[in-house]
Amino acid sequence: xxxxxxxxxxxxxxxxxxxxxxxxxxxxxxxxxxxxxxxxxxxxxxxxxxxxxxxxxxxxxxxxxxxxxxxxxxxxxxxxxxxxxxxxxxxxxxxxxxxxxxxxxxxxxxxxxxxxxxxxxxxxxxxxxxxxxxxxxxxxxxxxxxxxxxxxxxxxxxxxxxxxxxxxxxxxxxxxxxxxxxxxxxxxxxxxxxxxxxxxxxxxxxxxxxxxxxxxxxxxxxxxxxxxxxxxxxxxxxxxxxxx
Amino acid sequence: xxxxxxxxxxxxxxxxxxxxxxxxxxxxxxxxxxxxxxxxxxxxxxxxxxxxxxxxxxxxxxxxxxxxxxxxxxxxxxxxxxxxxxxxxxxxxxxxxxxxxxxxxxxxxxxxxxxxxxxxxxxxxxxxxxxxxxxxxxxxxxxxxxxxxxxxxxxxxxxxxxxxxxxxxxxxxxxxxxxxxxxxxxxxxxxxxxxxxxxxxxxxxxxxxxxxxxxxxxxxxxxxxxxxxxxxxxxxxxxxxxxxxxxxxxx
Numbered sequence: 001x002x003x004x005x006x007x008x009x010x011x012x013x014x015x016x017x018x019x020x021x022x023x024x025x026x027x028x029x030x031x032x033x034x035x036x037x038x039x040x041x042x043x044x045x046x047x048x049x050x051x052x053x054x055x056x057x058x059x060x061x062x063x064x065x066x067x068x069x070x071x072x073x074x075x076x077x078x079x080x081x082x083x084x085x086x087x088x089x090x091x092x093x094x095x096x097x098x099x100x101x102x103x104x105x106x107x108x109x110x111x112x113x114x115x116x117x118x119x120x121x122x123x124x125x126x127x128x129x130x131x132x133x134x135x136x137x138x139x140x141x142x143x144x145x146x147x148x149x150x151x152x153x154x155x156x157x158x159x160x161x162x163x164x165x166x167x168x169x170x171x172x173x174x175x176x177x178x179x180x181x182x183x184x185x186x187x188x189x190x191x192x193x194x195x196x197x198x199x200x201x202x203x204x205x206x207x208x209x210x211x212x213x214x215x216x217x218x219x220x221x222x223x224x225x226x227x228x229x230x231x232x233x234x235x236x237x238x239x240x241x242x243x244x
Numbered sequence: 245x246x247x248x249x250x251x252x253x254x255x256x257x258x259x260x261x262x263x264x265x266x267x268x269x270x271x272x273x274x275x276x277x278x279x280x281x282x283x284x285x286x287x288x289x290x291x292x293x294x295x296x297x298x299x300x301x302x303x304x305x306x307x308x309x310x311x312x313x314x315x316x317x318x319x320x321x322x323x324x325x326x327x328x329x330x331x332x333x334x335x336x337x338x339x340x341x342x343x344x345x346x347x348x349x350x351x352x353x354x355x356x357x358x359x360x361x362x363x364x365x366x367x368x369x370x371x372x373x374x375x376x377x378x379x380x381x382x383x384x385x386x387x388x389x390x391x392x393x394x395x396x397x398x399x400x401x402x403x404x405x406x407x408x409x410x411x412x413x414x415x416x417x418x419x420x421x422x423x424x425x426x427x428x429x430x431x432x433x434x435x436x437x438x439x440x441x442x443x444x445x446x447x448x449x450x451x452x453x454x455x456x457x458x459x460x461x462x463x464x465x466x467x468x469x470x471x472x473x474x475x476x477x478x479x480x481x482x483x484x485x486x487x488x489x490x491x492x493x494x495x
Contacts, residue, residue, distance in 0.1 A: 050368050074374035081374045086367035092357075101372045154373075 001026045001158065001190045002047060009214075016042050018214045020056070026157075027182050029191040031205035033198070034234065039214045040067050041085070044160050047192060048082055051071040060158070078106060081151030085163040087143035089135040095122070095146050096131045102132055102154040119209040123148040126180060141172035145179065152183055159183065161193040162244030165200050173200065180204050210236065258477070263376070265455050266447070269386055272379035281384040289350045289385065290392025294399060296349060301400040304327060304337055305407025313415040317333065322415070326422035327429025329408035330401075335494060336436040338401040341488050343445035346393060351453040352383055355474035358457025359467045377458065387448040389492050392438040394448035401435060419495035437493040445482050446490060452478040 002024040016039045024030045032040050042207070045051040046058055049065050061078055068076070075175040088113050089098050097104075099121055102112045103141045110116070122128050125145035135143060144164060151159055164180060165173035185189055195201055202222045203210050210218040210225065210233055218225055218233045225233060255266055308329050316325050370377045381440050405426070411424045456474035460466045 045368075048372055050371060070371075070376065077372060077374040080372070082369075084365045084369060086364060088369040090361075090366055090369070092366070105373065105375050148299075187369075 001061060002192065003027075003057075003059040004043075004067075005057040005059070007046065007053045007058060008048060009039070010054045015213075017046075017196055018213050020216060022209060022216065024190055027188050028183075028188055028206045029180075029193065029204055031193045031195055031208045032200035032211060033196055033201055033236065034211035035196065040196075040211055041162055043211070044082075044162050044192065044194050046082055048077060048160055063071055067070075077103075078154065079081065079157045080160065081154065082158035082160045082199045083144070083147045083151050083162065083164055085166060087135070087140075087147040088106075089143055089146055089150070091135050093135075094137070095127065095138070098135070099153050101150065101185060106154070110210050117153060118149075121153050124152075124182075125149045127204060139182045141168050141175070142157065144172075144176055146169065148176070148179055148183070152187065152189075155187065156189060158192075161194070161195075162235065163194055165195065165197050170182045177203050187196075196236075198239075204238070212236075247331045249418035256384075257436070261459070262451055262455055265382070265458070266451050269377050269382045269451065269454075272376060272383050273386075274342065275379060277379065277383045277387065281380075282387050285384045289346075289353070290396060290487050291315050291387050293346055293349050293392075293396060295397045297345050297400050298403050298430070300341050300345050301333070301338065301404035302407040304341055305333060305409075306373050306411045308332060308337070308404075309408040309415075315410060317415060322417050323385035323421050324425050324429065325381065325412055325417055326405075326425035328425075328444050329412075330426045330430050331410070331434050333404035333438050334430065336438075336486070336490065337439040338404055339438040339445060340482065342393065343482040344450070344479055346445070347397065347449050348475055348481060350389065351449045351478045352475050354450065354453030354466060355457045355471045357461075358454055359460030359470040362460045363462050363464075363466055382450070382454040382458075385454060386420075386447065389428045389446035389450040390443050391446070394442040397438055397442040398435075401438065424458035432433060433493075437489075440493060441486060441489045444485055448481045448485065449478050452481060471480045 002021050007020040008015065008019060010190060020043065032043060034040050042051065044175040046053055049068070053066050056066070059066050061079065065073060065076055090101065093101070096115070096118045096161070099118045101108055103114045116209060118131070119128070120130055125148055127142060127145055127149070130138065130142065135146070138146065148164070161180065165176050168176065180191065180193065181204050183189055193201070193204060205222070206223045207219065207221055209216050212232050218228050218230055225237065227235065309325060313325055314321070316322050365379050370380055384493060409419065409422050413419065453474050456470040460470035
């Protein structure tokens with residue numbers, strides 16, 4: 001579903017990602033872990049064409065996207081959704097308008113039909129009563145849930161999550177994790193989740209990839225990561241409590 | 245020399261950016277934007293600017309008459325004041341001052357809104373949802389400014405001339421004489437030329453406002469800097485193009 005082949009990304013000769021090779025199978029959830037500034041979010045932005053790689057190939061659904069123009073990319077993006085780190089809700093629109101945005105812009109559905117889908121998605125994230133609220137009237141956790149509802153409104157095949165539980169209290173973070181798991185199980189979506197919350201990664205991911213200074217240094221299921229011999233992995237997953 | 249060269253290169257790069265954005269926007273105009281978006285921008289950018297334009301032009305018309313009336317009366321030319329004020333307002337002061345006021349209010353609003361969207365990843369969210377930010381954000385603003393600036397100038401011209409009339413009355417110039425001189429001296433091109441200028445100023449305000457919004461650097465500081473640059477550059481561009489347009493339209 002998603003294949004990255006020898007992907008490099010540099011800013012002003014500073015290499016952010018080095019020779020990344022990664023595959024995500026259909027229906028799989030991959031968590032990408034790593035310290036802040038290790039290149040996780042850049043990797044996510046490359047996967048949805050918000051940034052272009054310096055070299056290498058990025059294949060989404062058997063199409064190499066790094067050389068497509070914006071119009072061709074848009075066709076692929078219609079099958080993808082993204083939950084941003086700070087939600088990125090349109091602050092001039094209500095919650096309902098945010099969730100229905102993609103459908104309003106890119107489908108022939110009537111207002112009533114869009115409204116029905118918005119209601120369904122809001123019920124899924126438990127925010128039925130906040131349909132007419134503006135984003136600035138919502139808490140951080142609510143915004144994340146609206147962002148998730150917006151990402152799944154178009155029934156995408158792939159969802160990318162950028163730090164979905166960062167800045168949330170443990171209970172709200174747990175709720176978001178359950179929602180991610182639920183959407184994966186119910187809708188069969190392929191997910192890539194960038195996080196540095198290890199509990200979240202173990203709970204939602206089929207496989208975990210760890211990035212360190214722009215390189216993938218570990219890849220496998222939760223057990224493989226937990227049992228990794230690499231000190232850098234052990235230091236990260238133990239929260240720095242292992243002293244080298 | 246190196247400093248001057250680098251300054252000129254930077255200015256050229258920025259102006260190149262404006263032109264590229266304008267070309268991209270015209271390309272996006274092939275797909276008609278939703279009327280609702282354009283109307284919303286017209287209300288926001290045009291109608292809400294009317295009070296400040298009206299106030300500016302009222303006082304401009306008043307002060308123009310105030311400065312000229314005494315001199316004109318001294319030379320026995322009081323019968324020309326209405327025409328002179330109206331021509332000055334219609335050809336130059338109406339479009340330029342409306343443009344400058346709109347650059348301060350509308351241009352700043354456009355840049356602040358779009359740059360905030362940029363730094364809060366809302367522009368990326370648009371792209372992710374397969375929506376071209378230029379088509380969605382820039383096209384409606386460009387159309388709204390191109391339509392609303394001339395309309396604001398129409399109101400500004402009438403109010404400016406009305407302001408002149410108020411002060412003319414104070415100098416014992418009768419309403420008939422004031423109106424008669426407008427009728428005798430003013431031709432329709434004095435207004436239409438100003439309206440053509442206003443269309444160009446609308447393009448300048450929208451494109452420069454959107455450019456600085458779309459290319460704002462991160463953080464609150466980035467938004468502030470972008471807004472200031474947008475207003476300053478739009479005002480400079482308005483004065484610059486006004487000079488050329490006056491040469492073309494009124495030579």
